[in-house]
Amino acid sequence: MSTKVTSSRTSSNSPHLLSITDLDREEIEDLLKLTDTFVEVGRRPIPKVPALRGRTVVMLFFEDSTRTRLSFETAAKRLSADTMSFAVSSSSLSKGESVRDTIETIQAMGIDAVVVRHKSSGVPAQIARWTTASVINAGDGCHQHPTQALLDAYTARSHLGSLEGRHIAIVGDIKHSRVARSNIEIFTALGAQVTVVAPRTLLPAAVATWPVEVSQNLDEVIPTVDICYLLRMQQERMTEALVPSLREYTKSYGLTSARADRMAEGALIMHPGPMNRGVEIASEVADRPTAVITEQVSNGVAVRSAVLFMLLGAGRHLSISAQNDDLVSASQLGMRSDPVLTESFSTTEETP
Amino acid sequence: MTTHPPTVIKGGRLIDASGEMTADIIISEGQIVAIGQNLDAELVVDAAGCIVSPGLVDLHAHLRQPGKEEAETIESGARAAALGGYTAVLAMPNTTPAVDCASVVREVLSLGSDSICDIHTSGAITVGRAGEQLAPMAEMAALGVRIFTDDGTGVQDDRLMRRAMEYASGLGVTLAQHCEVNSLSEGTCMHEGEWSARLGLAGQPSESEELMVMRDIALARLTGAKIHFQHMSTAGSAALIAAAKAKGMTVTAEAAPHHFTLTDACCKDYDATFKVHPPLRTQSDVEAIKAALRVGSLDAIATDHAPHAPEDKELPFDQAPPGMLGLEYALALAFTELVDGGEMSETQVLAAMSWRPAAIAGMKNHGQLLAVGTAANLCVIDPAQRWVIDATGGASLSRNVPYVGKEVRGKVRHTMQFGEVVVHDGKAQR
Amino acid sequence: MAERERKMSRPYGGVFVARSRIMDAEDIARALRRMAHEILERNHGSSEVILIGLQTGGVFLAHALAATLEDIEELVPGSMPVCTLDVALYRDDIGIRPVIPEEVTDIPFDLDSKVVVLVDDVLFTGRTIRAALDAVIDFGRPKMVQLAVMVDRGHRELPIRPDFVGKNLPTRRHELVNVTMDGVELGELQKS
Numbered sequence: 001m002s003t004k005v006t007s008s009r010t011s012s013n014s015p016h017l018l019s020i021t022d023l024d025r026e027e028i029e030d031l032l033k034l035t036d037t038f039v040e041v042g043r044r045p046i047p048k049v050p051a052l053r054g055r056t057v058v059m060l061f062f063e064d065s066t067r068t069r070l071s072f073e074t075a076a077k078r079l080s081a082d083t084m085s086f087a088v089s090s091s092s093l094s095k096g097e098s099v100r101d102t103i104e105t106i107q108a109m110g111i112d113a114v115v116v117r118h119k120s121s122g123v124p125a126q127i128a129r130w131t132t133a134s135v136i137n138a139g140d141g142c143h144q145h146p147t148q149a150l151l152d153a154y155t156a157r158s159h160l161g162s163l164e165g166r167h168i169a170i171v172g173d174i175k176h177s178r179v180a181r182s183n184i185e186i187f188t189a190l191g192a193q194v195t196v197v198a199p200r201t202l203l204p205a206a207v208a209t210w211p212v213e214v215s216q217n218l219d220e221v222i223p224t225v226d227i228c229y230l231l232r233m234q235q236e237r238m239t240e241a242l243v244p245s246l247r248e249y250t251k252s253y254g255l256t257s258a259r260a261d262r263m264a265e266g267a268l269i270m271h272p273g274p275m276n277r278g279v280e281i282a283s284e285v286a287d288r289p290t291a292v293i294t295e296q297v298s299n300g301v302a303v304r305s306a307v308l309f310m311l312l313g314a315g316r317h318l319s320i321s322a323q324n325d326d327l328v329s330a331s332q333l334g335m336r337s338d339p340v341l342t343e344s345f346s347t348t349e350e351t352p
Numbered sequence: 353m354t355t356h357p358p359t360v361i362k363g364g365r366l367i368d369a370s371g372e373m374t375a376d377i378i379i380s381e382g383q384i385v386a387i388g389q390n391l392d393a394e395l396v397v398d399a400a401g402c403i404v405s406p407g408l409v410d411l412h413a414h415l416r417q418p419g420k421e422e423a424e425t426i427e428s429g430a431r432a433a434a435l436g437g438y439t440a441v442l443a444m445p446n447t448t449p450a451v452d453c454a455s456v457v458r459e460v461l462s463l464g465s466d467s468i469c470d471i472h473t474s475g476a477i478t479v480g481r482a483g484e485q486l487a488p489m490a491e492m493a494a495l496g497v498r499i500f501t502d503d504g505t506g507v508q509d510d511r512l513m514r515r516a517m518e519y520a521s522g523l524g525v526t527l528a529q530h531c532e533v534n535s536l537s538e539g540t541c542m543h544e545g546e547w548s549a550r551l552g553l554a555g556q557p558s559e560s561e562e563l564m565v566m567r568d569i570a571l572a573r574l575t576g577a578k579i580h581f582q583h584m585s586t587a588g589s590a591a592l593i594a595a596a597k598a599k600g601m602t603v604t605a606e607a608a609p610h611h612f613t614l615t616d617a618c619c620k621d622y623d624a625t626f627k628v629h630p631p632l633r634t635q636s637d638v639e640a641i642k643a644a645l646r647v648g649s650l651d652a653i654a655t656d657h658a659p660h661a662p663e664d665k666e667l668p669f670d671q672a673p674p675g676m677l678g679l680e681y682a683l684a685l686a687f688t689e690l691v692d693g694g695e696m697s698e699t700q701v702l703a704a705m706s707w708r709p710a711a712i713a714g715m716k717n718h719g720q721l722l723a724v725g726t727a728a729n730l731c732v733i734d735p736a737q738r739w740v741i742d743a744t745g746g747a748s749l750s751r752n753v754p755y756v757g758k759e760v761r762g763k764v765r766h767t768m769q770f771g772e773v774v775v776h777d778g779k780a781q782r
Numbered sequence: 783m784a785e786r787e788r789k790m791s792r793p794y795g796g797v798f799v800a801r802s803r804i805m806d807a808e809d810i811a812r813a814l815r816r817m818a819h820e821i822l823e824r825n826h827g828s829s830e831v832i833l834i835g836l837q838t839g840g841v842f843l844a845h846a847l848a849a850t851l852e853d854i855e856e857l858v859p860g861s862m863p864v865c866t867l868d869v870a871l872y873r874d875d876i877g878i879r880p881v882i883p884e885e886v887t888d889i890p891f892d893l894d895s896k897v898v899v900l901v902d903d904v905l906f907t908g909r910t911i912r913a914a915l916d917a918v919i920d921f922g923r924p925k926m927v928q929l930a931v932m933v934d935r936g937h938r939e940l941p942i943r944p945d946f947v948g949k950n951l952p953t954r955r956h957e958l959v960n961v962t963m964d965g966v967e968l969g970e971l972q973k974s
Contacts, residue, residue: 030882037868037883046920049871079871100666120668121552122622141670143552178552204549205557313876 015311016128016135019144020185028153028189031306035154038302038309041078051313052079055112059085060103060127061138062118067273067297068138072115072147075304079313084111099123100130107131112312116140121178134311142176148272149182151303153190155296156227159268164191169221171197171253172231172280173242175204179272180231184212197221197253201242218253223262229270230255233280250279260285268292355381356772357394364399364732367699368406368722369707377404379728382771387724397766397773399732405702406719407439407729407767409709411528411606412503412582412654413679415441415471417463418456419448424659424749426460430467431747432657432679434774437764439729440470440710440718441679445481446504452476452487457495468767468774468782470729472715474499477516477527483508486516493525498714501528503582506564508534513568517577526712528580529568531589532630536560541670543616543631551619553669558586558637561630565589569596572603580712581605583656585630587640594649604712606654609678609685612641614754624665624672625754628658631674642694645704652709653701655682659750676754680746685755687735687762698735717770732766739763747780798958800969804951807964810932813948814843817930818850820946821899828855828862830897830925836914837868837885839903839961843932846963847901865889867900872913893922899946903961905931908942932961 016022023031041047057076059069069087076083086106103114113134116124121141128135139145156163168187174180174196187194188211195213196203207214215221222228233249243249250256255269260282263269269281269291277283285291358380366373366387376391377384415429426443433441443460445451451460451473464471475492479485481502489500500520506529507513520527537556542548544555565581569592572579584590584607596603610628615635618626626632644650658675665672686705690696710719717727741755767775774781805813825831828851835844848862870883900914911929918927932948937955953959953968960967 034883036886037871040886040888041871044921048920050916051871051873051876055877098663098666099668100663118668120670122669125622126666126668141552141668142554181550181552205544205555206546206549209546209549309871314880314882 016124016137017146017307017311018124018128018135018137020146020149020182020189021144022146023189025189028150028186031150031303031310032154032157034306034310035150035299035302038075038078038305039299041305042302048078048080050080051309052076052081052112055079055081055312056110057081057083057113057115057308058106058111058133059083059087059138060106060114060116061085061087062099062116062123063139064088065117065139068117068300071297071300072136072138072304074301076308078301078305079308081112081308081312084109099127103127103130107133113308136307136311139178141178142181143178144182145178145272146182147300147304147307148179149186150307151296151300152183152229152270152272153186154303155270155292155299156268157190158295158299159292160226160266162191163187166192166226167195167224168192168227168229169195169197169215169218169225170229170231171218171255172233173202174198174207174231175202175242176234177231183229184210188212192226195221195225199243199249199252216252218259219262222259223264225263225267227268227270228255228263230280232272232274233276246279254279255281255285257282257284260288260290263290266290270296273297358385359395359397359768359771359773360391360393361397361399361404361730361732361766361768362391364402364404366404366722367702368720369703370721372699377722377730379730379768379771382728384722384724384726384728387722395773397732397768397776399766401734401736402765403698403702403733403735404722405437405731405733406706406710406722407731407769408437408683408702408705409713409715409718410438410441410655410657410679410682411499411580411652411709411713412608413441413443413657414446414659414675415443415460416659417447418459422749423661423664426463426471427467428747428749429657429659429679430464430469430471431780432677433469434767434769435747435764435778435780436655436679436681437683437731437733437767438469438679439731439767439769440472440713440715442499442713443471443473444503445474445476445501450476450481451492452479452481454488454491454495457492457497461495468769468772468780470715470718470769472713473497474501474503474528476500477502477507478512481505483512486512486519489520489523489525493523497525499526499528499580499712501530501582503528503530505534506530506532510567510571514571514575517571517575517579521575521577526578526580526714528582529564530582530629531561531564531568531584532556533560533563536563537629541627541631541672541674542619543633545616545634547616547619551622553619556631558588558633561586562588562592565592569593569601569603572596572601578602578604583608583611583630583654584641584644584650585611585633585637587637590640590644590650594644594647597649604651605649606652606709607641607645607650608654608656609682609689610656610676610754612638612645613685613689614638618754619669622669624667624669625676625752627669627672627674628656628676629674642690645690646694646696646700651704652712653682653686653704654709655679657748658752659748660752662751665752676752677746677748677750679748681741681753681755681760683733683764684739684741684760684762688758688760692761728768728771730768731764732768734763734765735761737761737763796971796973798960798969799972800960800967802968803965804933804968805949805966810948810963810965813932814846814850815854817946817948818847818854821847821851821928821930822854824928824945825897828857830895831899832863832865832891832893832896832924833899833901834865834867834889834914834918836900836902836910837866837883837887840901841866842963843903843930843961844901847899847930863891865891867914867917869910869913869917872916874909874913887917889921893918893924895923895925898924898927899930900927901930903932904959905929905934905942905944905947906937908938908940911942912940933959933966935959
């Protein structure tokens, strides 16, 4: 008697998380709130819920990152989903096979979500055109790293409360940083004021069009911030004539002990990891209690569980507005076979 | 050489460099033999309501043969050209092997000898297009090559470019330049601006093109050589060329349809169909290119037709090869964007697509006046026909069309090459 | 009531419209008192009892029941262990319809060898309770699990039965039952 309601799963309707710009403020707030639930799940003696039982989540890591991949795998397993992992380091991603062929082969095995990391910007967006599964961007080139931004926002809020009106500095190689782009989006969406601090060679040419303040003077900015967010300074930037030397970079832009001392009371130090101790952050500073880097990592699993649940379980379409984003709380429902709700749900679902 | 029956093109509006008139044309044995009213012949081609123009001439097409025949062959490229109203195409030398010596020139000309479009080829300026050593331009010129370019890349070394200009001007041939300073564009895949910053893609500034335009204008002034600038894409380049012309220098330049139609915003979904060198620029660059075409400081429209196999265009954006198709869409895009969407007349568009490029390339049989005794290389265009561009159904072997879904007006109904009707009612005859 | 109406509006696809009042505030209080006595009788006191209120409708009732038990047994106010449980992640219709946890589950007590009393406002098909049982078992191994509801409205789809009931109320499938400290209303969903 209850008509089985199936969600329409064509490429154009599948919800993805490719970029923080896919989320409006309400959706960001919902995801952060949902993260609280998964933090609690993570603390249980059995840190597992059956919510995504029978679903398959595939990790497609064309660029190595054991840490991020394990974080996503744990997040999926917490939800009782099955996982498959393809990583270039284990060469299970065959050389010469195109990305499109790889995803079409994997999809033939029956998958619900694919988590993609690639060194080229835009590959998750391309993959989203070739699969009906939900695509989650785990970092694409210099473009976006949305789950990093979410866990950074979650960590920041757990210490500071609301980010409305807060001042956040992002320091380092903004030009090549997907973390910077995602974080600028999420922090400004949550009402914070962002200042990017970097030499001009490490800023995109069009930075004036971004909703940020720009500074080359970290010493001036440091006492005014609620969060100092440091980016990794990579060795390769030396060869590209972007900074003269790491020493020069650290002198002007590193978070030295002296600079950290001048930070306001309660201000946080954050970093996406892995840290280059002695370059962008002094080793001693990285171990201060205000440096919440390990918390960022541990919040990553809960945030990623929230994202997976939101895309596969909650039925909320994130990147494409749904015709039916009714959210129903458990206690109000007589669950599956309630005819009132089945009826109102199915009429909206049937619209092609 | 098969003979074609005497043909009359009836009821068309004849447009050429001298003006416009409504008349019938009779063609016999490859030549125009009569122009007048109420004429008849054995084969009748209906041109009622249509423009009859000298055939279009493309100064810039990649026909991929020899070397990349899965993307395009000279035969399929010729067919796409003829369907687009082109009676002559100048092929680019970045094949494998490059067209940098007489034997490869001979191969290309031989492959094109029986095609439905008159295939000419350019020659490379440097051996292998490597930018190190001058290629044997004289032996290629002896086979009829008039234009030399390393297209696909520009000649980076200043001294080498100077020597090439001196040598070329001694031979009476023209050098053409793909203006791109590699040290500024290396590793980039789109225009450097707001969109490249947002998309996290490395971009090249307009200056990477403009610096080489400046250099070549200066070297042309030094050497007295003729220089032709290929696929100009920035407002700055258009201004530099206008200034050089104002000083009386012999510089010519072309622009591609995608540079007066599309902008860098098209890259937002990371579809590599929109990746091209030089890249799609900003709306103000598009406006400047349109204005320059209108006043004539950019002389010609050239397609830079660049076929690529689908699996190549599905690579990540930064890895995909650059280039888009153009031969079958250029005329319609010009009518839509430059006439309807700009201030040019249809006659001015035809000048930029037929007689001026023919003059730049030194092609005596194309872009001529519609007069008795000239070679019958013509196209018949229905200027009112509206259609929607799509990626399938084209004659090219490739499908990388950036205009899918675009509504345009102007369609080639018939194309005649040396008296043969090679395209009739929009269909290639062989 | 206004709060419930808000919760049942736009996201729910309609507005709750009350048709009749089944119980008033005094009826609720009396029912709680009786149920508390039944719990104490059944479990020989309250020493092993942990109350778990199901989000969101059962939470206020769990607290009210705890207060009543503390009153009867003359316990220190706030000493009755009360937990909250959001069963969203255990539901059987995830991926079929939109499901979202409303509140974070809070079970800070060891459930081993305890008597867990699940508390909810309305017992209907039984699926919520089935989900709650799965959740509780993930937290430990209670000696016994019992179920207290203010209203049993029938239409069970699973073999679930309540141990302590405020009121048995026959209803039609399309009707809705709204429970607050002010009383119980029977009504329906008016689609907006």
